[in-house]
Amino acid sequence: MAKDTKERILAAALEMFSRYGYAGTNIRALTASLGLVKSSMYRHFESKEEIWNALLDEMIAYYAAHFGSPEHLPPVPESLDELVGMTMRMVEFTVHDDRIVKTRKLLQIEQFRDDRARALATKHFLTGLTEMFTRIFAAMMDAELLCRDDPAMLAFAYTAPISELIHLCDREPEKTPEAMARVEAFSRHFVKTYGTKKEQGRREAR
Amino acid sequence: MAKDTKERILAAALEMFSRYGYAGTNIRALTASLGLVKSSMYRHFESKEEIWNALLDEMIAYYAAHFGSPEHLPPVPESLDELVGMTMRMVEFTVHDDRIVKTRKLLQIEQFRDDRARALATKHFLTGLTEMFTRIFAAMMDAELLCRDDPAMLAFAYTAPISELIHLCDREPEKTPEAMARVEAFSRHFVKTYGTKKEQGRREAR
DNA sequence: TTGACATGTGACCGTTCGTTCACTATAATG
């Protein structure tokens, strides 16, 4: 019927692969969820593996387009409270955006089977956030909001615990409220530890 | 032949499940890796799923026996350097112990499919280490090695980044040396931030 | 109107899956 069937198949593949894994997904169930029979799929993809490769292409392109380049850097916070607020907004977004949640789950499941998934997983879970906050923290040190320190080390110390809480939300969604509270508590603790004395005083003056 | 075939099957299952996942593993290949044919497996387990359940039982019991109770707490470090050293030894162990590495990989793959795997994953990746270091840090604060602070928050801030680096080792084993160096650098940075002034002085006096 | 192309279908293919079972070999037991 529609010309967007190819995209609908990819969406269904992301849905099923992120639940059952590549090996645990069968094409009959996948196409049935779209109201098609399995043979219809082969009008759009040569094989199950080609779906997988196309999905990975898409995920890699999506990541590059949305988080890959420095131009997508969020504005550098102008206060410690703003850092906390920005962090909360980012985490709220990433744990509620359906596509990104499914992408992370898929990467968790397939990271040991496929080299491209492996590389993308490291970007998603580790280097991506760290590099982003390295730049932000360097700027905040210049602005004397954060104490002078190794910005990459602080970025890692800041983002890794948050990553772990995001994983918790993916794994046990019912714990999301608790996890969000912990993100905020951790973020506030972080700015209390590494914020400059000057900025700390300005905070409490409010 | 041997009476330990059941255990050998479980070991092979851990090996294959942690590589290809439950759905991606087939019994022919599993038993063949032990020099058996598939039907032999059914002398020891009723089904593939029973292997999975037995393996999970074993993993849960193993965790409880080795990390579950307070009696297995490592000795509380008596200096900041000792905290760094103890951390390094623990991480070295956990990223090189074959069984534990495979267990973590398996949990990463299956955490979204099985509720017991889900719960065990949270213990392995988050609460286990955090609770352990909450106790350690509380004791170190009493001993005036660490600044007075919320020990649970510090434990989380300490163990979560280390967890992320352990995951990196699991995912990309060739990066293990780099990851270990980052664990040590992070640990040293942590004690520099949260160690008491008194103890910092004692460190530099050496 | 006709032909070409894209999309979807149902029947079918060969393979692999998990599982069963009659049977054999071995070792322990009485």
Next chain:
DNA sequence: CATTATAGTGAACGAACGGTCACATGTCAA
């Protein structure tokens, strides 16, 4: 020594898998 339990085998099973193909339908350009 006969017996019984245990561990392993090879052939076979039905079901489910990924994949193919002749065919039906709809769309649109010539």
